[in-house]
Amino acid sequence: AQTVTQSQPEMSVQEAETVTLSCTYDTSESDYYLFWYKQPPSRQMILVIRQEAYKQQNATENRFSVNFQKAAKSFSLKISDSQLGDAAMYFCAYRSVTGNQFYFGTGTSLTVIP
Amino acid sequence: GAVVSQHPSWVICKSGTSVKIECRSLDFQATTMFWYRQFPKQSLMLMATSNEGSKATYEQGVEKDKFLINHASLTLSTLTVTSAHPEDSSFYICSARPPGRVRGNEQFFGPGTRLTVL
Secondary structure, X not given: OOEEEOOOOEEEEEOOOOEEEOOEEEOOOOOEEEEEEEEOOOOOOEEEEEEEXXXXXXXXXXXXXXXXXXXXXXXXXXXXXXXXXXXXXXXXXXEEOOOOOEEEOOOEEEEEEO | OOOEEEEOOEEEEOXXXXXXXXXXXXXXXXXXEEEEEEOOOOOEEEEEEEEOOOOOEEOOOOOOOOEEEXXXXXXXXXXXXXXXXXXXXXXXXXXXXXXOOOOOOOOEEOOOEEEEEO
């Protein structure tokens, strides 16, 4: 089975600053999807950004961008101009193109300091 | 985006009783739904995959007789925790996958149900 590793259990960032959350994964597949999900205190899982492995270009969604390094199996999330509302648990997830199952990392708790 | 609801959002029950949790896709049909369990400050663990009109597929270590899943329609899946015990207390999250999207399809998550077994 694929494994997803988030080595930073907790991170903090000053409001308006930039923070990068790390994620690595292990797979033998050549095509797959990678996701970052946000889980605020409400516990509702919210999709932040998605990357398709066959695309070399890094995905970007407003203040959120990823650094996808396929050879290194790394998928980090950069949050620019951090806002108080960005405070949440962030989960990195992997999904095979052919499969249904999501493999989640252990999560990174992000604190935004006013 | 697609909306998935769960009911109830919070339930307390006595040990030995059964609890049913509903997961509904409100504006799309979901041939496949997923049930996750999340302990405090931990990640989501997939319990089972629910397919409309067929038996659910359970992950290794999940007792199918304890966690009964029924996906009777394209918009509703239910998870019944039978003979609940305190160790079943957890946060249960469902997600649904819309059909007909070949690449990049994602799962839409419900808001979760907090189960507390006394």
